[in-house]
Amino acid sequence: xxxxGLVIGKFYPPHRGHKFLIETARAxxxxxxxxxxxxDTQTIPAERRAAWLREIHPDVDxxxxxxxxxxxxxxxxx
Numbered sequence: 207x208x209x210x211g212l213v214i215g216k217f218y219p220p221h222r223g224h225k226f227l228i229e230t231a232r233a234x235x236x237x238x239x240x241x242x243x244x245x246d247t248q249t250i251p252a253e254r255r256a257a258w259l260r261e262i263h264p265d266v267d268x269x270x271x272x273x274x275x276x277x278x279x280x281x282x283x284x
Contacts, residue, residue, distance in 0.1 A: 208237055232265065243273065245272075256270050
C-alpha cells in the first residue's frame, strides 16, 4: 500500500525552510499533498504561492484551501 503525507502552511512566501520541509516529507512517502492556506488579507495570492510550489516541487500535489474551511475529512478506510 502506498504511503501518503500532508504538509499544510501559508507559504507566505515560500522560502528555503519550506523547501527543506517539503523535500524531507516527500522523501518519506510515496505521495505528498501540500495545502496552501489562503486568507483574503494576504497580499500574495494563494494561487501564486501554490504555482511557485508546483514549479519547485513538480512531483507533489499542491492545492489551495480558503480561510474558514470547515469540512470534516473522514479517516482513511472509514
